[in-house]
Each structure stands twice: as structure tokens, then as C-alpha cells.
Amino acid sequence: METAGITRDYDDPDPTCARCGSPCEWVECRDCGGNGYTHHMRCETCWGDGWWWECISDAAWCEAHPLPGREGVERGNVEVIQ
Numbered sequence: 001m002e003t004a005g006i007t008r009d010y011d012d013p014d015p016t017c018a019r020c021g022s023p024c025e026w027v028e029c030r031d032c033g034g035n036g037y038t039h040h041m042r043c044e045t046c047w048g049d050g051w052w053w054e055c056i057s058d059a060a061w062c063e064a065h066p067l068p069g070r071e072g073v074e075r076g077n078v079e080v081i082q
């Protein structure tokens with residue numbers, strides 16, 4: 001997952017879904033509780049980040065309504081407009 005330059009700070013510029021352009025919300029990893037590790041192993045769900053941005057639109061809508069030229073972009077990619 002591309003998270004370069006993204007921090008946990010809610011005051012950061014708004015991230016948007018790179019596929020459909022919807023805003024994204026901060027989601028804490030439900031498998032490791034945001035620690036990034038479970039049983040001293042790197043969490044395989046979040047790859048140690050403990051959190052990620054997630055498109056607020058539901059998956060079906062996001063899949064059906066890509067922005068022009070973004071048809072090949074998978075849901076889960078996030079852009080941060082600086």
C-alpha cells in the first residue's frame with residue numbers, strides 16, 4: 001500500500017480514493033487493533049502500519065464509478081492532495 005507522506009494526523013490534507021474520487025476515512029486495523037503487530041509478528045492485514053485510508057463509498061459504488069481514466073485503479077489506492 002502506498003502510504004508515503006501520510007501520517008495519522010487528522011489535520012493533514014484530505015485523502016481521496018484514487019479510483020472514484022470519494023473522500024477517505026481513517027480505518028484502524030481490526031486484526032491488530034492498530035498496533036501493527038500481533039503475537040510479535042507483523043500483522044498481515046495492514047503490513048505493520050496498523051491503519052489505512054479507506055474510501056467512504058461502498059465497494060460496489062466505487063467499483064462501478066471510477067473517475068475517467070481510473071478504470072484500472074484498484075479500490076484501496078489513495079491520493080493525498082497537498
Ligand SMILES: [Zn+2]
Nearest residue numbers: 029032043046
Ligand atoms: Zn493490522
Ligand SMILES: [Zn+2]
Nearest residue numbers: 017020055062
Ligand atoms: Zn472509491
